[in-house]
Amino acid sequence: MADLLTHVLAAYALFTVASWRFEWLTKRWVAIAMIGALLPDLNRLGLLVTDATLESMLGVPFSLDAMQTIGGVCLLAGIGAVVLTERHRQAFGVLLAGALSHLLIDGLKAYADGAAGTWLYPITWYRHPTPNLYVSSDPTVLLLTGIIAGSVFLSERDWL
Template identity: 40%
Template sequence: MPDILTHVLVGYCLATLLSLRDDRITPPYVTVAMLGTLLPDLTKIELLVPSMVVEQAIGLPFSWFAIHTPFGSLLAASVGALLVAPHHRRQVLALLLLGAFSHHALDAMLLNVTGSSYPLLWPLSTYHIPSPGLYLSSDRWPALLTGSLAAVMWTVKRAQNE
């Protein structure tokens, strides 16, 4: 769970930082960026609906893995942007992508046995980029660090509004 919290807090920090410079990024848009950080983890739907079940239903090879790539995030964010009013779509798409790509950036730094990340360039390439291996997804310190940064950002934003 510290992994999900870290992703959401990073989304909050990034969107709040942008809101300090751009008045159009209001609190609901900050929330959109926070939701965007969760888009790549939609792949966890496999826990409820295994790939094999979908594969049998449609009769074609299928994997939920594609959602946890930048291309899959672009698709998911595009669908998410279509769910809002037309005059909000561009900003919602941009903030969903900001959150999703911050998720990919953080996941690319995870420590794993192979020393490399997942194929970030899929479907263009299956190359696994080397990972700096900074932390495990179960580590608590990234959540504590981003929580502290989020508290600072909240204080700065509140002082700006007063």
């Protein structure tokens, strides 16, 4: 859960700071970017529903593992853009940017074999070496992200 909250807070901080520069990036679009930061973690639905159950419901082979790839988040952002608003292109871009912020942050975490996941699929199967900056279960990462997001929140309201 700390990993999920970390990604949402990071998206909030990143897109709120970007909204200071871009007028069109309103609070609504910042919230949509935060939703986009959740998209790669939809693969966690596998904890509740098995792939076999989804395959029987959909009638086609299906796996949730692709959700944490560029291809998966592009597909999910496309679905979200169609469902979300009348401004489909802008919604797609903001959802995708939020999801990419998640994937980029995940590309920095520590893995046992020293290489990141195949998050670049379908572009390539290459697993780049990671700088092993953090472990996703480390509460220090959540605390640091919370401090940054809180500082942005206070700066937004001119309380600092």
